[in-house]
Amino acid sequence: MAKQLGFYVDQQCCIGCFTCQIACKDKNDLQPGQLWRKVREFQGGDSLEDKGVFRSNVFAYWLSLSCNHCEKPKCVENCPTGAMYKRTEDGIVLVDQDKCIGCGYCTWSCPYEAPQLAGKTVSKCNFCIDLQQQGKNPACVDACIMRVIEFGPLEELRQKYGKVNEIKGLPSADITLPSLVLTPHQKAIK
Ligand code: SF4
Ligand code: SF4
Numbered sequence: 196m197a198k199q200l201g202f203y204v205d206q207q208c209c210i211g212c213f214t215c216q217i218a219c220k221d222k223n224d225l226q227p228g229q230l231w232r233k234v235r236e237f238q239g240g241d242s243l244e245d246k247g248v249f250r251s252n253v254f255a256y257w258l259s260l261s262c263n264h265c266e267k268p269k270c271v272e273n274c275p276t277g278a279m280y281k282r283t284e285d286g287i288v289l290v291d292q293d294k295c296i297g298c299g300y301c302t303w304s305c306p307y308e309a310p311q312l313a314g315k316t317v318s319k320c321n322f323c324i325d326l327q328q329q330g331k332n333p334a335c336v337d338a339c340i341m342r343v344i345e346f347g348p349l350e351e352l353r354q355k356y357g358k359v360n361e362i363k364g365l366p367s368a369d370i371t372l373p374s375l376v377l378t379p380h381q382k383a384i385k
Contacts, residue, residue: 290321
């Protein structure tokens with residue numbers, strides 16, 4: 196493979212505004228209930244009484260996640276028709292709508308809930324390849340008001356930001372090797 200494209204998300208600076216999720220839905224004209232990029236909220240902590248004084252350590256953080264165009268994509272491995280495939284030139288994982296029979300195997304295989312059945316076939320994030328072909332950024336990247344989403348060759352993202360690709364609440368990265376680099380929220384560090 197010439198290069199593997201990936202996403203970078205700075206979780207520390209995400210304010211959970213959902214703009215990326217809406218921009219993706221709008222750009223791809225998705226049906227009600229269908230989300231190719233989803234902002235997930237994680238909450239935890241409690242308030243403890245200590246000699247009449249309440250101390251709170253409650254927290255909340257968000258993670259904006261789409262298909263991770265994994266290096267070991269279970270969706271591709273388990274698709275019985277070859278509809279789900281990984282491009283050799285940049286590692287983007289796509290769905291051939293003509294080959295998809297809507298069996299849903301990919302939706303059960305993906306630990307990130309990325310492929311979604313809508314109507315008779317499955318669809319998911321295609322890395323905005325149409326915009327990339329025009330030299331533009333994926334819609335989520337440009338829409339984020341905090342500029343927490345970047346994309347590019349995975350190796351370059353790792354050199355810039357490190358190699359964290361899982362946090363508390365996400366499945367083990369060993370399962371699919373997601374093309375994802377994260378700067379985790381301090382409460383999300385594994
Ligand atoms: Fe496949 Fe899910 Fe990985 Fe996307 S995130 S490539 S749908 S396994
Ligand atoms: Fe492949 Fe479509 Fe079945 Fe998913 S729903 S496994 S893409 S044929």
